[in-house]
Amino acid sequence: QVQLVESGGGLVQAGGSLRLSCAASGRTFSSYAMGWFRQAPGKEREFVAAISWSGGSIYHADSVKGRFTISRDNAKNTVYLQMNSLKPEDTAVYYCAAKENSGSYYRITTYDYWGQGTQVTVSS
16 A cells, blocks of 8 residues: 655746645555646546656656656655646646556556645636
């Protein structure tokens, strides 16, 4: 079992920045690939970014490339999502997730564990 707790969300003006953190506890954090997803009101949950267990492979959705950066610190059992140049359309609940299998980084059903989410609201 892995427990995931997100933090760092909040209200920010368009063009601003936030850094989300996801702290993991339980089984060995470095065994898991990690992902960030988001869900806006009335929309389906969508992929944002993912990182392999070592940090050697990183993936970002086209909608956030060049603005968001995923990273991890295995010594701190934490994965981060640095979000710059935020837009109102980035408003959503952001979730971190963990997977131990070799399935797609982009697919929601691949992930085994999920956090409760943190709200990000970007005002125009």
